[in-house]
Amino acid sequence: MQAETAINLFVKKTGGWVASQLEACTRCGLCATACHYYEATGKPEFAPVWKVELLRRAYEQRFTLVGKAKVAMGIEKPISDDDIKEWSVYDFHGCSMCNKCSFVCPMGIDIASLIGAVRAGITAAGEAPAGLVKKTEVQLATGSPNGATREDYAAWFARTSKEMGKELPVDKKGAHTLLLLTNLEIAGFPNNLVAIAKILDAAKIDWTLSLEARDAFNMGTIIGNGKAMKQLADKVYNTAVDLGVKRVLVSCCGHGYTTLRDKLPNVMGKPLPFEVQHIAELMGVLVRDGKIKLQEGYFANGHTYTFHDSCKIQRAGGIMDEPRLVLRQLAGDSFHEMLPNRKEAICCGGGGGLRAIPEAYDIRMAAFGLKVDQIKKAGADTVVTTCSNCRLQFKEGFEHYKLDTQVTGLAELMSQAIVE
Amino acid sequence: MDWNAFLAFTRGPLFYASLLIFIAGMVYRLVQVAMLGWDKDQSVARGSKAGGVVKSFLKGILILPFIPWIKGAFQKRPIMYIAGGLFHLGLFTVIFLGTPHMLVWKSLLGFGWPTLALPFVDWLAVAAIIGMLVLIVYRRTDAVLRLLSGPAEYLNWLFVFLPMISGYIMTHHLFFRYEVAYSLHMLSVDWMLIWIPFSRISHFMFYFFSRTIRGVEWGKRAVTP
Numbered sequence: 001m002q003a004e005t006a007i008n009l010f011v012k013k014t015g016g017w018v019a020s021q022l023e024a025c026t027r028c029g030l031c032a033t034a035c036h037y038y039e040a041t042g043k044p045e046f047a048p049v050w051k052v053e054l055l056r057r058a059y060e061q062r063f064t065l066v067g068k069a070k071v072a073m074g075i076e077k078p079i080s081d082d083d084i085k086e087w088s089v090y091d092f093h094g095c096s097m098c099n100k101c102s103f104v105c106p107m108g109i110d111i112a113s114l115i116g117a118v119r120a121g122i123t124a125a126g127e128a129p130a131g132l133v134k135k136t137e138v139q140l141a142t143g144s145p146n147g148a149t150r151e152d153y154a155a156w157f158a159r160t161s162k163e164m165g166k167e168l169p170v171d172k173k174g175a176h177t178l179l180l181l182t183n184l185e186i187a188g189f190p191n192n193l194v195a196i197a198k199i200l201d202a203a204k205i206d207w208t209l210s211l212e213a214r215d216a217f218n219m220g221t222i223i224g225n226g227k228a229m230k231q232l233a234d235k236v237y238n239t240a241v242d243l244g245v246k247r248v249l250v251s252c253c254g255h256g257y258t259t260l261r262d263k264l265p266n267v268m269g270k271p272l273p274f275e276v277q278h279i280a281e282l283m284g285v286l287v288r289d290g291k292i293k294l295q296e297g298y299f300a301n302g303h304t305y306t307f308h309d310s311c312k313i314q315r316a317g318g319i320m321d322e323p324r325l326v327l328r329q330l331a332g333d334s335f336h337e338m339l340p341n342r343k344e345a346i347c348c349g350g351g352g353g354l355r356a357i358p359e360a361y362d363i364r365m366a367a368f369g370l371k372v373d374q375i376k377k378a379g380a381d382t383v384v385t386t387c388s389n390c391r392l393q394f395k396e397g398f399e400h401y402k403l404d405t406q407v408t409g410l411a412e413l414m415s416q417a418i419v420e
Numbered sequence: 421m422d423w424n425a426f427l428a429f430t431r432g433p434l435f436y437a438s439l440l441i442f443i444a445g446m447v448y449r450l451v452q453v454a455m456l457g458w459d460k461d462q463s464v465a466r467g468s469k470a471g472g473v474v475k476s477f478l479k480g481i482l483i484l485p486f487i488p489w490i491k492g493a494f495q496k497r498p499i500m501y502i503a504g505g506l507f508h509l510g511l512f513t514v515i516f517l518g519t520p521h522m523l524v525w526k527s528l529l530g531f532g533w534p535t536l537a538l539p540f541v542d543w544l545a546v547a548a549i550i551g552m553l554v555l556i557v558y559r560r561t562d563a564v565l566r567l568l569s570g571p572a573e574y575l576n577w578l579f580v581f582l583p584m585i586s587g588y589i590m591t592h593h594l595f596f597r598y599e600v601a602y603s604l605h606m607l608s609v610d611w612m613l614i615w616i617p618f619s620r621i622s623h624f625m626f627y628f629f630s631r632t633i634r635g636v637e638w639g640k641r642a643v644t645p
């Protein structure tokens with residue numbers, strides 16, 4: 001029964017785009033070298049290609065002669081309810097959708113997006129991890145996965161206004177830029193709002209916050225529920241159109257950014273009437289174009305910094321040069337790179353919703369161990385990121401490994417060094 | 421048994437029939453995948469899609485171990501790179517740059533091209549055969565590969581190995597009379613041609629899809645694929 005629901009969804013998802021990639025796989029296993037969860041567990045089932053196995057089986061058995069023959073001869077079984085439960089572990093506990101594996105695949109298969117399709121099937125069949133299901137429900141009801149309400153955001157905006165001694169613009173019609181924050185900031189580092197506000201003001205950008213579209217987070221994307229994804233993204237779309245903004249600026253959220261940039265236009269079936277930009281890109285552009293001047297070497301103060309490339313912002317967003325430009329100006333030679341970095345960087349281990357799955361704590365921390373090694377090799381005592389989710393993973397990871405390494409956000413560093 | 425008559429059959433009617441099945445089968449696969457439909461991408465590109473595709477194919481070819489983006493994976497699974505690389509290199513050299521095979525192409529296409537000296541082709545054929553033997557051992561012993569391999573994967577290996585080993589036996593006049601070895605070589609080639617469209621060996625066609633898709637998807641994001 002469950003299996004049937006999942007298979008129907010797989011079949012629905014299978015266009016030529018998916019099928020031709022499934023057909024290209026040579027089953028060489030090289031993608032395993034990329035995956036931090038495979039590395040951390042050593043279990044072959046965590047090899048990226050195995051996470052796609054359900055989709056491959058569904059596709060072959062439904063659409064190809066070979067697949068049908070395999071089932072008829074008993075070489076391969078149809079997908080069962082137990083399979084769905086089993087793969088829920090591989091695809092949700094053991095994948096952060098980080099996209100690193102597709103850079104290793106010799107055939108160039110975009111494995112992570114295929115895993116996304118498997119996740120969608122598992123979710124449709126009702127076997128997504130309870131933690132994610134809960135957060136999705138809460139976000140659909142309140143607007144944020146942690147239950148932060150309109151009132152909570154209003155209070156945060158008011159508090160920050162008071163602190164900054166100036167009224168922050170909220171739902172200002174005709175503003176150029178709508179700034180979209182996340183529930184992670186409200187809960188974990190509310191000062192990020194101060195930092196971003198300072199940067200936008202210094203660059204003389206006409207911007208606004210909104211109490212309608214409040215949270216860039218999109219649990220629909222994470223869990224693979226297309227309807228929820230659309231419902232949540234619609235909210236942003238409608239608000240942006242109502243306010244008449246030219247740009248939606250996503251603060252430190254990765255999947256929220258790629259959802260709006262890459263997925264929303266396809267859900268809408270037409271290009272968006274506004275630009276979607278990530279703050280990590282804007283910061284670099286402002287500095288590069290001389291719109292903001294920074295006090296060079298402001299953070300060359302004895303600390304050693306390293307930059308964490310987030311999967312959705314840097315690797316999948318392509319925003320790799322801009323944050324480095326800023327950090328280089330701020331920290332000079334005390335900025336050290338981890339290896340590998342940029343698009344080949346390894347994930348922090350906390351993406352793809354893993355932080356909301358308590359059962360995945362051990363594997364998530366084991367994968368973070370790889371990051372700890374890299375940080376140590378880079379000789380850094382402070383990690384800088386442009387993603388709030390990564391930032392929390394680093395915070396929890398450092399606690400788990402009992403390290404006094406620090407993690408901070410690039411916007412917060414940059415806002416302190418602005419030359420008026 | 422009249423081996424000469426059998427050879428004529430495997431080189432003639434059976435070969436052409438197999439070739440037809442191969443072509444029809446591949447066209448069927450292509451159409452079957454294309455019929456599933458393609459959505460138009462509505463998102464705004466940050467970078468050049470065409471540039472991404474070019475880089476994607478270049479990266480697909482540049483798989484030498486000292487290249488930075490290969491290094492990490494190479495160090496973890498060198499056998500797959502070396503044995504797999506030698507196997508494909510040998511395979512392509514033999515079927516495109518070996519004189520006897522070029523002549524087959526010439527009879528089919530109507531034009532030929534310069535080929536490499538026999539000893540050179542011969543050494544690459546040996547490399548390919550050794551590569552394949554290493555690959556099958558690796559596939560049986562490595563935990564990930566074992567998990568990924570079912571009967572279909574082993575049969576793929578076998579049906580590609582047979583033409584290679586029989587071709588080698590034939591050119592070196594080992595074990596069998598020449599026309600016997602030649603017949604066996606042709607028989608295995610004919611069977612491989614029939615088998616390919618129904619198997620994962622058709623990856624050589626879908627390679628061009630997956631590499632193109634990758635180039636478009638990542639070129640769009642201004643990331644080198």
Ligand code: HEM
Nearest residue numbers: 026028106107500504505555556559576577580621624627
């Ligand atoms: C564009 C052309 C091709 C590309 C890019 C390509 C690529 C690959 C890759 C990346 C692998 C996995 C790693 C490895 O074993 O090297 C592979 C495996 C394999 N390929 Fe190809 N291939 C191509 C053409 C062919 C052709 C024409 C044949 C046979 C007629 C072939 C037969 C095989 C076999 C049998 C394997 C599995 C080897 C094993 O047991 O691990 N390939 N191919």
Ligand code: SF4
Nearest residue numbers: 035095096098099101
């Ligand atoms: S997307 Fe990342 S986490 Fe998922 S299988 Fe690939 S490498 Fe592993």
Ligand code: SF4
Nearest residue numbers: 025026028029031105
């Ligand atoms: S690296 Fe690519 S071709 Fe090889 S098994 Fe993984 S997905 Fe398949």
